[in-house]
Amino acid sequence: MSVLWAPRAWIDGTWAERVALRIGADGCWADVTAGVPAPDAAELLPGPVLPGLVNAHSHAFQRAFAGLAERREGEHDDFWSWRDRMYRVALAISPDQLRAVAAMLYRELLRGGYTQVCEFHYLQHQPDGAPYADPTELGWALADAAADAGIGLTLLPVLYERAGFTQPVLRDDQRRFRTDADSVHSLARRFAAARRPNVNAGVAVHSLRAAAPASIHRLRALAATIDGPIHIHVAEQTAEVDDCLAATGRRPMQWLADEGLLDARWQLVHATHSVPAEIDAIAASGAGVVICPTTEANLGDGVPDLPGWLAAGVPLALGSDSHVGRDWREEIRWLDYAQRLVRRQRNVSAAPAQPATASRLLSAALGGGATAAGFARWGLAPGARADLLVPDPADPVWVGLPAAQTLDALVFSGPARPFARTLVAGRWVPDDDVALFARGAAALQALHGR
Amino acid sequence: MSVLWAPRAWIDGTWAERVALRIGADGCWADVTAGVPAPDAAELLPGPVLPGLVNAHSHAFQRAFAGLAERREGEHDDFWSWRDRMYRVALAISPDQLRAVAAMLYRELLRGGYTQVCEFHYLQHQPDGAPYADPTELGWALADAAADAGIGLTLLPVLYERAGFTQPVLRDDQRRFRTDADSVHSLARRFAAARRPNVNAGVAVHSLRAAAPASIHRLRALAATIDGPIHIHVAEQTAEVDDCLAATGRRPMQWLADEGLLDARWQLVHATHSVPAEIDAIAASGAGVVICPTTEANLGDGVPDLPGWLAAGVPLALGSDSHVGRDWREEIRWLDYAQRLVRRQRNVSAAPAQPATASRLLSAALGGGATAAGFARWGLAPGARADLLVPDPADPVWVGLPAAQTLDALVFSGPARPFARTLVAGRWVPDDDVALFARGAAALQALHGR
Numbered sequence: 001m002s003v004l005w006a007p008r009a010w011i012d013g014t015w016a017e018r019v020a021l022r023i024g025a026d027g028c029w030a031d032v033t034a035g036v037p038a039p040d041a042a043e044l045l046p047g048p049v050l051p052g053l054v055n056a057h058s059h060a061f062q063r064a065f066a067g068l069a070e071r072r073e074g075e076h077d078d079f080w081s082w083r084d085r086m087y088r089v090a091l092a093i094s095p096d097q098l099r100a101v102a103a104m105l106y107r108e109l110l111r112g113g114y115t116q117v118c119e120f121h122y123l124q125h126q127p128d129g130a131p132y133a134d135p136t137e138l139g140w141a142l143a144d145a146a147a148d149a150g151i152g153l154t155l156l157p158v159l160y161e162r163a164g165f166t167q168p169v170l171r172d173d174q175r176r177f178r179t180d181a182d183s184v185h186s187l188a189r190r191f192a193a194a195r196r197p198n199v200n201a202g203v204a205v206h207s208l209r210a211a212a213p214a215s216i217h218r219l220r221a222l223a224a225t226i227d228g229p230i231h232i233h234v235a236e237q238t239a240e241v242d243d244c245l246a247a248t249g250r251r252p253m254q255w256l257a258d259e260g261l262l263d264a265r266w267q268l269v270h271a272t273h274s275v276p277a278e279i280d281a282i283a284a285s286g287a288g289v290v291i292c293p294t295t296e297a298n299l300g301d302g303v304p305d306l307p308g309w310l311a312a313g314v315p316l317a318l319g320s321d322s323h324v325g326r327d328w329r330e331e332i333r334w335l336d337y338a339q340r341l342v343r344r345q346r347n348v349s350a351a352p353a354q355p356a357t358a359s360r361l362l363s364a365a366l367g368g369g370a371t372a373a374g375f376a377r378w379g380l381a382p383g384a385r386a387d388l389l390v391p392d393p394a395d396p397v398w399v400g401l402p403a404a405q406t407l408d409a410l411v412f413s414g415p416a417r418p419f420a421r422t423l424v425a426g427r428w429v430p431d432d433d434v435a436l437f438a439r440g441a442a443a444l445q446a447l448h449g450r
Numbered sequence: 451m452s453v454l455w456a457p458r459a460w461i462d463g464t465w466a467e468r469v470a471l472r473i474g475a476d477g478c479w480a481d482v483t484a485g486v487p488a489p490d491a492a493e494l495l496p497g498p499v500l501p502g503l504v505n506a507h508s509h510a511f512q513r514a515f516a517g518l519a520e521r522r523e524g525e526h527d528d529f530w531s532w533r534d535r536m537y538r539v540a541l542a543i544s545p546d547q548l549r550a551v552a553a554m555l556y557r558e559l560l561r562g563g564y565t566q567v568c569e570f571h572y573l574q575h576q577p578d579g580a581p582y583a584d585p586t587e588l589g590w591a592l593a594d595a596a597a598d599a600g601i602g603l604t605l606l607p608v609l610y611e612r613a614g615f616t617q618p619v620l621r622d623d624q625r626r627f628r629t630d631a632d633s634v635h636s637l638a639r640r641f642a643a644a645r646r647p648n649v650n651a652g653v654a655v656h657s658l659r660a661a662a663p664a665s666i667h668r669l670r671a672l673a674a675t676i677d678g679p680i681h682i683h684v685a686e687q688t689a690e691v692d693d694c695l696a697a698t699g700r701r702p703m704q705w706l707a708d709e710g711l712l713d714a715r716w717q718l719v720h721a722t723h724s725v726p727a728e729i730d731a732i733a734a735s736g737a738g739v740v741i742c743p744t745t746e747a748n749l750g751d752g753v754p755d756l757p758g759w760l761a762a763g764v765p766l767a768l769g770s771d772s773h774v775g776r777d778w779r780e781e782i783r784w785l786d787y788a789q790r791l792v793r794r795q796r797n798v799s800a801a802p803a804q805p806a807t808a809s810r811l812l813s814a815a816l817g818g819g820a821t822a823a824g825f826a827r828w829g830l831a832p833g834a835r836a837d838l839l840v841p842d843p844a845d846p847v848w849v850g851l852p853a854a855q856t857l858d859a860l861v862f863s864g865p866a867r868p869f870a871r872t873l874v875a876g877r878w879v880p881d882d883d884v885a886l887f888a889r890g891a892a893a894l895q896a897l898h899g900r
Contacts, residue, residue, distance in 0.1 A: 067859030068851060070807050072800035082796060104846055112865070238794070298862070300790035300798075327865050334784065340750035341788055344688070346532060348750075350522035357520050394884065396554055400891030401518060402898050409517030412748070415562075415777050415865050434844065441850030448852050 002426075004388070005038035008048040008403060011380045013354075013363040015048065015404060023386045027198075027425035032380050045390055048406050051379040052115025052387035052422065053328050053362070054154075054369030056290045057231070057269050057319025060102035060142060061123055064447055065089045066323050079237050079299045086322075087173045089447070091127055097443040098123070099141040099148070104440025105323055106149035110429050111418035112327030115387040116373050117151055118319070120204050120231055120269070122158035122177045124187075129175030135183070136190055143191075143199050148436060150422075150429040152198040152385070154373040156231050157187035159219050160206040165247035168212070177206070181219035188226055198385075198425055200374050202228030202265075208244055208252050213259070220261055228374045229265050231290070232256070236270035236301050257281035264288070267317065267372045271309070272301045279308045288315030288368050293335040294325030303338045306349060310364070317368035327418070329411045332361045358411035388423035391416070452876075454838070455488035458498040458853060461830045463804075463813040465498065465854060473836045477875035482830050495840055498856050501829040502565025502837035502872065503778050503812070504604075504819030506740045507681070507719050507769025510552035510592060511573055514897055515539045516773050529687050529749045536772075537623045539897070541577055545591045547893040548573070552595035554890025555773055560601055560879050561868035562777030565837040566823050567601055568769070570654050570681055570719070572608035572627045574637075579625030585633070586640055593641075593649050598886065600872075600879040602648040602835070604823040606681050607637035609669050610656040615697035618662075627656075631669035638676055648835075648875055650824050652678030652715075658694055658702050663709070670711055678824045679715050681740070682706070686720035686751050707731035714738070717767065717822045721759070722751045729758045738765030738818050743785040744775030753788045756799060760814070767818035777868070779861045782811045808861035838873035841866070 002023050009019035009032075016034035020042060024030035038044055069085045093101070109117060119142050125131050132138070139155055146153035160177040162168050170178055179187075184203050191201035203223055205211050211219075223230055234252045235241055244252045253274060256262055262285035271282075271289040282289070289309055296302070299322070309316060318331050325331060336357050339348035347357045354360040370378030377384040391398065391410060395417040398409040410416050422429045452473050459469035459482075466484035470492060474480035488494055519535045543551070559567060569592050575581050582588070589605055596603035610627040612618050620628055629637075634653050641651035653673055655661050661669075673680055684702045685691055694702045703724060706712055712735035721732075721739040732739070739759055746752070749772070759766060768781050775781060786807050789798035797807045804810040820828030827834040841848065841860060845867040848859040860866050872879045 067847065067861070067863030068855050070797060070858045070862045071805045072797040072802075072807070073805070077796040077800070078794065079796070108846060294787075294864075297784070297787035297791050298796070300794045300796045302794055303791050324862055325864055330780075330865060334747075334787075337744075337747035337784075338788075338791055341747050341753050342792065344528065344750045344752055346527040346529070346748070346750045347520060347522040350527070352522075355521045355523070357522070394887065396558060396887040396890060397517065399887070400894030400898075405518055408520045411517070412520045412774055413517030414744075414775055415780060437844065437846040437849070440846060444850030448850075 003039050003042040004045055005042040006045040006047070006049040009034070009380050010048070010050045010407065013359055015406070021380065021388070023426040027386055027427070029380065029382050029384055029386050031382055046393040048391060050113070050389040050391070051366060052389055052424065053113055053365060054317060054373045054378070055109055055114040055117040055320050056267065056317035056369050056372035057292050057321050058117045058119050059322060060105050060119060060145065061090060061093050061098055062086060063105040063323040064093060064101045064444060079301065082299055090123055090176060091173060092447060093123070095137055095141045097447050098138060099145045100439045100443035102142055102145035103148035103436050105326070106146055106151040107433055107436050108326045109320070110149060110151055110422045113389050113419055114328060115152060115422060115424045116154065117146070118154040118156055118231065118373050120156050120158060122160050122206060124157070124179060125176045127176065129178065136187060139187060139191055143196055146199065150424055150427070152424060154229070155191045155199065155201045156204040156229070157184045157191070158204040158206050159184045159211045159215060161211055161215060164209045165243045181215045181222060184219055185222040185226070188228065192226060192228065200228060202230060202374055204231040207233040207240065208255065209240055216261065229267055229372055231267045231269055231372070234268045234271055235273045236296070238273055238302070241273050251275065251278060253278040253282055257285055262287040264371065269319065270296065270301065272296060272304045274305050274308065276308060279305065279312045279314065283312035283314050288317060288371055290317045290319045290372055291335060292319040292321035293331045293338065295321035297334065297338065298322065298324045303342050306335065306339050310349060310351070315368035315371055316364040317372040318365045328365070329414065329416055332358060332365070332411050333414065335361060356408060358407045362407065386423060386426035389419045390421040392418070392420040453489050453492040454495055455492040456495040456497070456499040459484070459830055460498070460500045460857065463809055465856070471830065471838070473876040477836055479830065479832050479834055479836050481832055496843040498841060500563070500839040500841070501816060502839055502874065503563055503815060504767065504823045504828070505559055505564040505567040505770055506717065506767035506819050506822035507742050507771050508567045508569050509772060510555050510569060510595065511540060511543050511548055512536060513555040513773040514543060514551045514894060529751065532749055540573055540626060541623060542897055543573070545587055547897050548588060549591040549595045549598070550889045550893035552592055553598035553886050555776070556596055556599035556601040557883055557886050558776045559770070560599060560872045560874070563839050563869055564778060565602060565872060565874045566604065567596070568604040568606055568681065568823050570606050570608060572610050572656060574607070574629060575626045577626065579628065586637060589637060589641055593646055596649065600874055600877070602874060604679070605641045605649065605651045606654040606679070607634045607641070608654040608656050609634045609661045609665060611661055611665060614659045615693045631665045631672060634669055635672040635676070638678065642676060642678065650678060652680060652824055654681040657683040657690065658705065659690055666711065679717055679822055681717045681719055681822070684718045684721055685723045686746070688723055688752070691723050701725065701728060703728040703732055707735055712737040714821065719769065720746065720751065722746060722754045724755050724758065726758060729755065729762045729764065733762035733764050738767060738821055740767045740769050740822055741785060742769040742771035743781045743788065745771035747784065747788065748772065748774045753792050756785065756789050760799060760801070765818035765821055766814040767822040768815045778815070779864065779866055782808055782815070782861050783864065785811060806858060808857045812857065836873060836876035839869045840871040842868070842870040
């Protein structure tokens, strides 16, 4: 057991003073007590500390071309032309390259304030589409990368079986993704049964366009025999909404709700294009939404109805998805900024009882993120995993400003420095970034053919 | 004289290989030669290098509350309620505090890739509104701060004489800002005549709402006797556009063009709300625009017609304005992202002949920024000031990726690390950030009353 002590800690949406945090043998907080002097033998932390955040949506392999799709290749550049470029990377990456790139990414995410990442894991097979001898090969490459980096991982094997509502089979360039409900369920069981430290599992459905209704229902039935969340991409693009309407007569989120599929295990990723009735239906179901601000901006997805989701009380998580952004402070900042730009107001996400925008959005994302990763407890509280972020004690973004507004400054005065230290499951993340990044860079060089 | 050599350098919008850069005794590039081995005695730089960028719009004192206005104080929060909070800081800050905060800010801007900053300088008088014994007091506080930090400075004293189109005098909380055309001209002459190293001057008009037409015409006439740019805030808020229409029958930019005021010295800051005829009129005038993406998002100003400005060939500069963001990579990234979000396309700023978004926007901002700061030459070219940025050679955002896409990755894969080293006028920026930031933090503490 060891004990930490910080002059301030972010607990239940506010700053508590003089906080002792005792780590249990199980890597969870055994005790968190505010208003106390530093216990003997406590490790003294230099300034305010924050809980780690769950990154609720990741495709680690996409880190391999972050920054490389920012050139217009044809007359029209949008999500779909981006997707063609993404598939070229998906078809090329090897298990060793995936591990090296993911380990680099995961360490970057730790420095950006995430201590757990949900992998929406649809890259399953060899480049020619043939299964690996062990179908868990690429899943374990991700888990190995998470262990290399020191981050927690929620593995979500993905149901992916068709190219579109009216295309019952996959495109050839989707051959590495092929699964069915039973194989997804089997993968999730194997990932969970291995009981790797800080790895858990759930399942995912790629999207309504990529899985038939009967398969989605079957996966949901199978999921009753396992724990863990159920994620699905939904309503990221208007073309998907239109295709769903044409195929089913209903918008995607309305379809999910009407089918009786949803409950609190479900996480609707993106949920960009909604109508108020859908928000009401999702709120009634207990499902959460996962918004990915930097990726949704990069891909030109559109601006979600954030005030609508918040007003309805729908759990909200954040994800970095394609990993063009890897720090949650930028995600929160620009989540509100996108609202400000289109509504010509400020602090759109604030509420009378929660006037501070950063606090309201971080509090929401801490709760929603924990659920999205399958954690019943999260944050600086007894029984939650002992995760912690230490902002750089010399970062000019917050030093010298009123203590009550440290979080506001960390989020809205930028760019803030990477977090100085990060604790995951009671252990400090190691300092071997140079070695991890060098391995990642070597994998990128090999992948991009130099 | 000294010589630098870099394996790659960003010259005229593309990467040149093996570049020798010779610094003249005047602090300008004496010679820039690509395709050569490193000369004897050259200082070898570890990777690609970039020109510094002009930050074309700054209110340094606003750095003192960056991050502190992110709470909704009333039912409605917008630019105007933010302005009330800003005035509270403007009324409180002392010359010493201004110098300390500005020095901290300017060093942050250097680490974020800016080597010259245009100060839209309207804080002139004592807190009670009485003039300082020396009316250049606060201008020189800014120049001292620039010298402390090592950045170049363009001082733009501001014509500010009324509270609105129908309010012929200032509000009491604007008492520190009061000037007239003659005093602004006098300040600009004094700032220029002192010939401080890396300090030049121009003039500014706060906005059409804050200066009477006759005063603007008079300042323009007086400005014929001095060098330097002429800046004005324009069309940031729809309320300002509406008030201008009510008062003059014309939209703000149309009014400026119709009055025959504009030429290539003029820089229209924000230019958020435009109609196509205004863009045509501004293009015909030769004036440039200065866009401030992070501040305009923070303040909920709205999304400018960037494709319109680019298509018309209007010079485009970037500014960080209120300094909620202090790195041009975030400005460029989100300048395009805001367009993507509202247009649901990608790489909106790219063009057939300039398909790379980051390159097109940086090239534009290098040229437009130089004009906005009164420089005839800028960049890595003979005769331009010897300014240079060295990206962190170990930053995982670009290491391992194809060399041709280094800039794309620096801008669009983030957050990138601060630039490792920065050269201004042939001298490396010193490493005394800790001391500068400590002085800045002490000033902030005093200002915020702790």
